[in-house]
Every structure is written in C-alpha cells, then in structure tokens.
Amino acid sequence: MTKNNNPAHATDMHYGALHNHLVQADKAATSLIDALLPLADLYPIASSHEDDSKLLDIASFKTVPTAIVPPWGMFTPLTENKHRFLLAKDGLHIEVRRPWLHFIHRLYEEKSIAMPFGEITPRIDLAFGRLGVALDLMRAFVRDAMDQLPNEHIRHLAWDEQAQALVPVDLQIETATPGAVQYRAPDLPDHQTLAIDIHSHGALPAFFSDQDNKDDAGSVKFSGVIGNLDTSTPTLEFRLCVLGLYLPVHVPADKLFGG
Numbered sequence: 001m002t003k004n005n006n007p008a009h010a011t012d013m014h015y016g017a018l019h020n021h022l023v024q025a026d027k028a029a030t031s032l033i034d035a036l037l038p039l040a041d042l043y044p045i046a047s048s049h050e051d052d053s054k055l056l057d058i059a060s061f062k063t064v065p066t067a068i069v070p071p072w073g074m075f076t077p078l079t080e081n082k083h084r085f086l087l088a089k090d091g092l093h094i095e096v097r098r099p100w101l102h103f104i105h106r107l108y109e110e111k112s113i114a115m116p117f118g119e120i121t122p123r124i125d126l127a128f129g130r131l132g133v134a135l136d137l138m139r140a141f142v143r144d145a146m147d148q149l150p151n152e153h154i155r156h157l158a159w160d161e162q163a164q165a166l167v168p169v170d171l172q173i174e175t176a177t178p179g180a181v182q183y184r185a186p187d188l189p190d191h192q193t194l195a196i197d198i199h200s201h202g203a204l205p206a207f208f209s210d211q212d213n214k215d216d217a218g219s220v221k222f223s224g225v226i227g228n229l230d231t232s233t234p235t236l237e238f239r240l241c242v243l244g245l246y247l248p249v250h251v252p253a254d255k256l257f258g259g
C-alpha cells in the first residue's frame with residue numbers, strides 16, 4: 001500500500017474543483033441572462049435579443065428616454081432633472097426639467113400620418129414665474145458693466161431653491177478686454193442652479209458671437225448680451241438656451257436701461 005503524497009496530483013484536484021466551479025458559474029450566468037432577456041422587451045429598441053450591444057442600447061435609452069404621450073390616459077410630466085423625447089400626435093417634442101424650468105417644445109411636426117399618440121401643449125414654466133423678476137439684478141449688472149467699459153463683463157444668476165429666488169453667483173473675473181472676458185465660476189451648492197448668464201460687449205453691439213454660441217452649446221439657461229454701453233441707446237439680445245436650441249426672448253430695452 002502506498003500513500004500518495006504526489007504534489008502534482010493535489011494540483012490536479014484543485015484544478016478539477018476550480019473547473020467545476022467555473023462550469024457552475026457559467027451555467028448560473030447563462031440562466032440569469034436567459035431570465036433577464038424578456039425584460040429587454042420593456043424597452044422599445046429595434047434590435048435582436050442576441051445583439052451583444054443590447055445592454056448598452058438599453059443604458060443609452062434609460063439616460064435619455066423616449067416616451068409616448070398617452071392618447072387616452074393622463075400625461076405625467078418628467079420630475080427628474082433630465083430630458084426626454086415625447087412622441088405626440090403632432091410630432092416629436094422634447095421635454096426638459098431643471099429645478100427652475102419645465103420645458104416642452106416641438107422639434108419636428110408630422111401632419112400627414114395619423115400617429116397613435118396623445119396631444120401635448122408646449123410650455124416654458126419658470127420656477128421664478130417670468131424673466132422680469134430678474135430685472136433689478138440685471139440692471140445692477142448693467143451699472144457694473146458700464147463701470148468696466150471699455151472691457152467686457154459677465155454675471156451669472158442662479159436659482160436658489162431654498163431661498164426661492166434668483167441670486168448672483170460670485171464669479172472670479174480673470175481677464176477682461178474689449179473683446180473677451182475670462183472668468184472662473186465656483187461649484188454651486190446643490191440647492192442652486194445656473195439660470196441666467198448675462199455678459200456685456202462693452203462699447204460693441206449686442207449679438208451672440210460664434211464664441212457665445214460655443215459657450216452656450218448644450219446648456220440649459222437664459223443667455224443675455226448687452227452692448228453699446230457707451231451710448232445713450234445700449235443694445236441687448238436675450239435667448240433661452242436648451243441643449244443646443246436657441247429661442248429668442250424679447251426683453252424691452254427701456255426696462256433694462258431706462259430710469
């Protein structure tokens with residue numbers, strides 16, 4: 001009788017046990033995927049169950065979903081601070097939520113084909129009611145911008161959910177010239193969100209430059225520019241920026257510069 005102390009044999013036994021574990025784990029993973037795949041039907045993605053990219057497509061869909069406006073039921077607005085697309089009877093809309101904004105806007109109209117979706121009303125609902133409530137803060141900025149002539153100047157106004165008010169943000173102006181202003185914006189506390197971004201062009205006219213379009217791209221905020229501040233008839237342009245959309249907003253010059 002011999003006693004087997006052969007280390008090679010012991011290693012074989014370990015490999016055998018490991019192999020069995022891996023086979024079991026593989027079976028468990030396969031049955032888990034089989035169980036989860038029917039859930040993929042919850043997402044309206046036009047790809048096969050076998051598509052290796054299915055989970056990535058689902059993750060992408062969940063980040064920016066598309067929802068059907070119910071033709072019969074009651075529409076429930078987006079509550080999270082994100083955006084989604086809405087398929088409505090008259091075409092494709094976008095819905096955006098920020099602490100100060102609820103926005104629904106039609107992107108593409110469809111008139112020829114009857115689509116089985118409900119109707120939705122476009123809206124721009126502001127937590128502060130209307131842009132006019134910021135007039136005093138903006139007039140204060142106009143005075144500061146005149147003091148900075150001929151250089152550009154900038155101010156951010158944030159919506160403060162705790163105070164339920166618009167408040168100026170403490171920007172660090174790094175350099176300012178007649179053609180540009182460079183600044184550092186602080187990280188806002190959780191209860192504040194940028195709502196209005198207004199800058200001056202000093203003595204030059206108010207218009208949204210290519211640089212302004214780059215700065216505003218993809219953001220959600222009101223953007224304003226004032227100019228000709230060295231004259232008795234300063235100029236201004238305002239727009240609502242929503243993820244690349246720019247909607248002109250009329251602000252009467254006499255409200256901002258008068259008095």
Ligand SMILES: [Zn+2]
Pocket residue numbers: 199200201207208209212225
């Ligand atoms: Zn500008």
